[in-house]
Every structure is written in structure tokens, then in C-alpha cells.
Amino acid sequence: MESRYPRGLDVGSLESPAFAVDRALLEKNARIMKRVADESGAAVLLALKGYSQFAAFDTLKPYLSGVCASSPHEARLGREEMGLEVHSYSPAYSEKALREIMGLSDHVIFNSPSQWERFSALREEFAGRVSCGLRFNPSHSETETAIYDPSAPLSRLGTVREELSPGFLRRVEGIHVHNLCEKDAGALVRTWRAVEKALGEELCGLRWINLGGGHHVTREDYRVEDLIALVREIRGKYGARVYLEPGEAWALNAGFLVATVLDLHRNRGDLAILDTSASCHMPDVLEMPYRPHILGSGEAGEKAHTYRLGGATCLAGDVIGDYSFDEPLKPGDRLVFADMAIYSMVKTTTFNGVGLPSQYLYDSRTEKLELVRRFGYEDFRGRLS
Ligand SMILES: Cc1ncc(COP(=O)(O)O)c(C=O)c1O
Numbered sequence: 001m002e003s004r005y006p007r008g009l010d011v012g013s014l015e016s017p018a019f020a021v022d023r024a025l026l027e028k029n030a031r032i033m034k035r036v037a038d039e040s041g042a043a044v045l046l047a048l049k050g051y052s053q054f055a056a057f058d059t060l061k062p063y064l065s066g067v068c069a070s071s072p073h074e075a076r077l078g079r080e081e082m083g084l085e086v087h088s089y090s091p092a093y094s095e096k097a098l099r100e101i102m103g104l105s106d107h108v109i110f111n112s113p114s115q116w117e118r119f120s121a122l123r124e125e126f127a128g129r130v131s132c133g134l135r136f137n138p139s140h141s142e143t144e145t146a147i148y149d150p151s152a153p154l155s156r157l158g159t160v161r162e163e164l165s166p167g168f169l170r171r172v173e174g175i176h177v178h179n180l181c182e183k184d185a186g187a188l189v190r191t192w193r194a195v196e197k198a199l200g201e202e203l204c205g206l207r208w209i210n211l212g213g214g215h216h217v218t219r220e221d222y223r224v225e226d227l228i229a230l231v232r233e234i235r236g237k238y239g240a241r242v243y244l245e246p247g248e249a250w251a252l253n254a255g256f257l258v259a260t261v262l263d264l265h266r267n268r269g270d271l272a273i274l275d276t277s278a279s280c281h282m283p284d285v286l287e288m289p290y291r292p293h294i295l296g297s298g299e300a301g302e303k304a305h306t307y308r309l310g311g312a313t314c315l316a317g318d319v320i321g322d323y324s325f326d327e328p329l330k331p332g333d334r335l336v337f338a339d340m341a342i343y344s345m346v347k348t349t350t351f352n353g354v355g356l357p358s359q360y361l362y363d364s365r366t367e368k369l370e371l372v373r374r375f376g377y378e379d380f381r382g383r384l385s
Helices: 023-040 052-064 072-082 095-104 112-117 120-125 185-203 226-239 377-381
Strands: 019-021 041-046 065-067 087-091 107-110 131-137 174-176 208-210 243-244 255-267 270-274 305-311 319-326 334-337 359-362 368-375
Touching: 019 023, 019 095, 023 041, 023 052, 023 226, 023 334, 023 359, 041 087, 041 208, 052 072, 052 087, 052 359, 072 087, 072 095, 095 120, 107 208, 112 131, 112 174, 131 208, 131 377, 185 226, 226 243, 226 377, 305 359
Parallel strands: 019 359, 041 065, 041 243, 065 087, 087 107, 107 131, 131 174, 174 208, 208 243, 270 305
Antiparallel strands: 019 255, 255 270, 255 334, 305 319, 359 368
């Protein structure tokens, strides 16, 4: 089995299961994001919902303008651990949550005119300290998977053109448009054209325009020049400050999940049970769904030995996928899942009492390895009563 990846890291020496994030790979992404900021004039934020391993914030901090948050907890994490701008948005706020968010944020984005009106007194109280805006729903779908499409019919995310009363946008300082998931710059250009078509002259006079996340900027084939050109065009035409708030792109392909084969088993085919779990440690595998890549593996049937890999929970569907390997698996073998920094650590659960993976930060430039966090019974117990 391949067991030396990322470069210089002996995965056999790590605790299992464990997330290992390479600071060198994070910084490689961050440099691309900084180029976008520098050449386009956009302020680029990190969406904490996608990646918020704050032990690595010192690596990212020199390259970003701030964070975007979805709750008081994320806003506080951003304020305390990153210490830069905080931009908050939630589909709806309770008064208690909004008061907390207002005290922690530079920008607060409301989802609907009714929330905007309901909290007018609170907005007044924070006037001059917090810049408030509205999320606009362009009703223009670019994302095929319905659960990731904010423009899907009956979507609750943002206000559609028909629900905006005349002149409403003159009362907000900015608009927020998040419409994409893992998309290229072309999808953003088409989304922006839809926004311009819907809002026309109403875009003039806004202080800021936030183009949300879902920009796969650090993917190899992403056309960074097209993103830069669009941001420059928007800034030139409307004189507004432009914000981008990707999550994924910051930590794309920068993290790994190391797991161990616990048992081999058969039921019409070969099965391997691992000490990790789709349900507990990589729920997007089931939610999206998708098949994560395992280093050194092939598709089912491509290499000599094929297995269905599953987790050690009671859920029949806790299946990661079918994979093949050159050599037969045996208990104790280490498997390394790629691209596991994003939407993994932030989504883990302790269903069945399954332990949370330890966290390592690694630097493939210096081969320095830090065990950042080990989780135990208290982390499981603490969520239950
Ligand atoms: C409002 C908002 N901003 C930013 C993001 C980050 O998106 P991504 O991680 O795909 O770049 C999301 C993701 O759902 C979002 O809903």
C-alpha cells in the first residue's frame, strides 16, 4: 500500500483516524486567492462553513481580508481567531442571535425584506458600526444538484426580484448574491448578467456587492483572468466594493483523512470495514453524494482487488464506495482519502459514539508535523446532556 503522502509524511506514524492538513498546500491556494484580490481589487473572505480549522489561520491570514460567518458562533470564531473583517449572513435571525452577530460583524446580510423591517431598531442601534445589506436571489440556476442550487424554485435563500418593492435597494448598503457550488468563472459571469438584467439601475449607489462563494478558484482549470476581469468591470461600472467569500477554494486538495482497515468480510463481494465513517467523518459522501479519492486506488475492477469500503457504524448505508487496489487489503492497512480539509471537519458527528478524527497540521516544505487536537469521551458526552 502507498503510505507516504503528502510528501515526506509517514502516514503509518499518525493516529488513526486523523485529518492531516498540509500548510504548504493551503498557502499554495492562498497565493492564488491573493492574486485575485490584488489584480481585481476584490476583498476575498474565507467562508468558515467550509473550512474553519483555526489552528491553521496563521497560514491563511496574510492572504485574506476576513471571514464570512453563518451564525453567532462562526462570527465569534472569526473575530477571535482570525481578527479581521467579519461578514455575516443567515437565512433568518432570532433577535438574540442578531444582537450577538451585530456586535461581532462588520457586514450583516439579511435574507428577506421582512427580516430587514423586523430588526430596523437593532440596525439603527448599530448604524455606523455595521453595514447592512440584503441577499438577492437571481433566479438563475447554474448548479445541477438541487440541494446546492440557491436559485431552485421555492428556494428560501435570498429575495427574488418579484418580492422586492420599488426603491427597496436604495435603503440597503449592499447586496449579496451566492448562487454557485464548485463553479468556474463563466458561471459567475452568467449569474452576474442575470443580476444586472433583474436589477438594472437599482445597482447604482450600492456601497458593496458580495458575490458569495462557490468559486472553485484554486482548481487547475479555473479561469482566474475571467474572474479578475468581471470584478474589475463591476467595480468600474458601479463604484462598489466587491467581496468574494469562497470556502472550498481556500483549502481545496490541502487535506487528507488517514484511516485504517479494521476488518475484511464478504457478502457476494469483498468488503472492508474502516475506522472512519462516511456518516460521521465525511457526510458529504452521502449528502452530495460523491466518491472521495483514495491515494493509490482505482475504480471498482480497475486494479486486481476490489472492495466495498464502509464505516464501523450501524447505518447500512455508511458506505464510502467501491475501490480497487493492486494488493489485497489486510487489517491494519492505512488508507489515505484525498481532499478532506473542506466540508469534513466542520461536519463531523459522533453518531454511534464513533470518535472524532485527530487533527494534524503538517508542512511538506519543512516536514514539520503537529498534532493539533485529539478528541475523546468528553467531546462525545458534552453534546448529549
Ligand atoms: C452564503 C454562502 N457564502 C459562501 C459559501 C461558500 O461556498 P464554497 O465553500 O462553495 O466556496 C456558501 C456555501 O454554501 C454560502 O452559502
